[in-house]
Amino acid sequence: MPASVAPAPVSRRRLLQASGASAAVIALGIRAPQAQAETAPQPEGLFSLGVACGAPRPDGMVLWTRLAPEPLAEDGHGGMEGKDVTVRWHVAKDPEFRQITARGQALAQPALAHAVHPRVEGLEPATDYFYRFSVGRQNSPVGRFRTLPAEGAEVESFNVGVVSCQAWYHGHFTAHKHLAAEEELDLVVFVGDYIYEYGITESNLWRQGVEVGPAHQVEAETLEQYRLRYALFKSDPHLQAVHARVPAVAVWDDHEVQNDYLGGSSSTGVPDDLFAHRIAVAYRAFYENMPLDVEALPDGPDSDITTGFDVGNLARLTLLDTRQFRDPAPTDPEDQQRPERSMLGAEQEEWASERLADSPATWNILANGVVVAAITEDRVDMWDGYPAARQRLLDAMAGAPNPVVLTGDIHRHVATELLADFSDPGSGTVGVELICTSVGSDGDGAKTDANTPDWLQHEYVKHYDGRRGYLHLRLTPEELVSSFYIVEWVEADDTAPKLLSARFTTPAGDSRLIPA
Structure with missing residues (x-):
C-alpha cells in the first residue's frame, strides 16, 4: 500500500504572519x-492553470497547482468561491498511476488563491515519477519529474533549460513550445x-489573435491584480507544458x-511605506503561483527565494536574489566605486561565497537576475x-571549480567569458556567463540592433543575438x-521553428567559450 508522505515540517520563524496568512x-x-471532509461539488475546469513542481531533492519534490475554473475572472479569484477545497495528489512510477508511490491531500484556500504546495518526501533518488491532482472526479494534467541524484553520486549528464522575460502581451510563447519538446531536459x-x-x-499588445x-x-498593484496577471501568463499552454515536463x-x-525597483524603493516615487505593501502582495502572489518550498513564503515585504542544491557530484546550483537587498543606484561615478556598495547584501554575499568555497561539484552554477560581465x-x-x-563575487568564483553564471533581463542572447578583474584585460x-x-x-x-556594438566591443563577449528563444545546457564531468x-x-503566431543561433563548449577546468 503506498505511503502517505508528509512534507517538511512547517516551523520557520516567519510562518506566523505571512502577508496575512496564518x-x-x-x-x-x-x-x-x-480526515478532512469530502469536497463539495466544484465547477468544471478546476485545473486550467496546469501543474508544476520544483524545489528538487534526491528524496522528493514540491508539487503545485492552483484551482481556477475561470482563470481570467477579473476579480482575480479564478472563478472560485471563498471556500476551502480538498485537493488530493498522487505520485506514481508510471503515467497511468498503476504503481502509486505516494499520496496525500492539501487544502486549497482562498487566502492563498486556492493554490497548494505539497512537499513529497521518501522517494528514490535519480528516479522518474509522475504526479497529478484530483478534486472529486476531476483530475489535473499529468506532470513528471526526476528526483535529484543521491548526495555525492557520480552523474554522467544533467540537462538544463534557461528562460527569461516572458512578456505574454509582446508575443507567443514559442520558445516554451520548443523547450517542452527537448529530448533531454532535467530542469x-x-x-x-x-x-x-x-x-x-x-x-503594447503585440501578440496577435488575442484580446x-x-x-x-491597468498596472498590477493589488494582490488580486497580481494574481490575475499570473493567471493570464500561466494560461499559455506552452508554458504549462514546460512546467508539466520537468x-x-x-x-x-x-x-x-515594478520595473526598476530597488530594495524597498519604488522607481516611480511611491513612498516607501506604501510601496512596502505593494512588494508584500507581489511577493505573496509569486509564492502562490510558483512551485516553491515554504522557505520562500513572504513575511510582508520580505521574502527569501535564495536556495540551492547539488546534482550529485556534477553540479551545484545556487539561486541569487539581485533585487531585494541591493543598495540604491549610484548617484555619481564616485558613489558607484564605493567598496561597501552591494548587489546581494552582506548576508547573501557571504552565503553565496561559502557555497562556492566548499563546493564538491565539478560545475558551480549561479542563477541571477542581471548581467555580471562589464x-x-x-x-x-x-x-x-x-x-x-x-x-x-569574481574573487569568490575564482576559488571554485568551473563557475557558470546564468542571467536574463536584457532580452538578448549573449555568451561571455568572465575576467578575473575587468579592470585588467x-x-x-574565472568563469563564463550565459x-x-x-x-x-x-x-x-x-x-543585431542598436545595442550590438556596446556588447561586441569586448573580446570576452563571444556572441550576441537579439531574437527570442531559450538556452539549453548539457553538463557532463568533461564539459558544458x-x-x-x-x-x-x-x-x-507560435509556428516559428527553432534555430540554433550559437553553440559553445566549455571544457572542465578551462573557463572559455569554444564555438562548437
Whole structure:
C-alpha cells in the first residue's frame, strides 16, 4: 500500500504572519489531514492553470497547482468561491498511476488563491515519477519529474533549460513550445521577469489573435491584480507544458513587482511605506503561483527565494536574489566605486561565497537576475553599477571549480567569458556567463540592433543575438555544452521553428567559450 508522505515540517520563524496568512493556512496548503471532509461539488475546469513542481531533492519534490475554473475572472479569484477545497495528489512510477508511490491531500484556500504546495518526501533518488491532482472526479494534467541524484553520486549528464522575460502581451510563447519538446531536459531555470506588471493596452499588445478585458489594462498593484496577471501568463499552454515536463526553479528580477525597483524603493516615487505593501502582495502572489518550498513564503515585504542544491557530484546550483537587498543606484561615478556598495547584501554575499568555497561539484552554477560581465559603466542597473561587489563575487568564483553564471533581463542572447578583474584585460578568466534572451519581451527582435556594438566591443563577449528563444545546457564531468536557440517571430503566431543561433563548449577546468 503506498505511503502517505508528509512534507517538511512547517516551523520557520516567519510562518506566523505571512502577508496575512496564518501558520495554519500555510500548513494546510502543504498537507491537510486525511480526515478532512469530502469536497463539495466544484465547477468544471478546476485545473486550467496546469501543474508544476520544483524545489528538487534526491528524496522528493514540491508539487503545485492552483484551482481556477475561470482563470481570467477579473476579480482575480479564478472563478472560485471563498471556500476551502480538498485537493488530493498522487505520485506514481508510471503515467497511468498503476504503481502509486505516494499520496496525500492539501487544502486549497482562498487566502492563498486556492493554490497548494505539497512537499513529497521518501522517494528514490535519480528516479522518474509522475504526479497529478484530483478534486472529486476531476483530475489535473499529468506532470513528471526526476528526483535529484543521491548526495555525492557520480552523474554522467544533467540537462538544463534557461528562460527569461516572458512578456505574454509582446508575443507567443514559442520558445516554451520548443523547450517542452527537448529530448533531454532535467530542469528549467527561470532567471527573472516571469510576469510583467504593466497594463496591457493597444500600444503594447503585440501578440496577435488575442484580446484582454479592462482588468488587464491597468498596472498590477493589488494582490488580486497580481494574481490575475499570473493567471493570464500561466494560461499559455506552452508554458504549462514546460512546467508539466520537468521541475522548475526561479529567481525574480524587477517586473514581478515594478520595473526598476530597488530594495524597498519604488522607481516611480511611491513612498516607501506604501510601496512596502505593494512588494508584500507581489511577493505573496509569486509564492502562490510558483512551485516553491515554504522557505520562500513572504513575511510582508520580505521574502527569501535564495536556495540551492547539488546534482550529485556534477553540479551545484545556487539561486541569487539581485533585487531585494541591493543598495540604491549610484548617484555619481564616485558613489558607484564605493567598496561597501552591494548587489546581494552582506548576508547573501557571504552565503553565496561559502557555497562556492566548499563546493564538491565539478560545475558551480549561479542563477541571477542581471548581467555580471562589464559592458558599459552607465548601465548602472546591472552589476556594472556595483563594480566592487562584482569583484568580490569574481574573487569568490575564482576559488571554485568551473563557475557558470546564468542571467536574463536584457532580452538578448549573449555568451561571455568572465575576467578575473575587468579592470585588467590580462587577468585571465574565472568563469563564463550565459545570458538568455527573452521568451516574448520586445516582440520579434532582430539578430543585431542598436545595442550590438556596446556588447561586441569586448573580446570576452563571444556572441550576441537579439531574437527570442531559450538556452539549453548539457553538463557532463568533461564539459558544458551551451546551445542558444532562437525563433524568428513570436508576434504573429507560435509556428516559428527553432534555430540554433550559437553553440559553445566549455571544457572542465578551462573557463572559455569554444564555438562548437
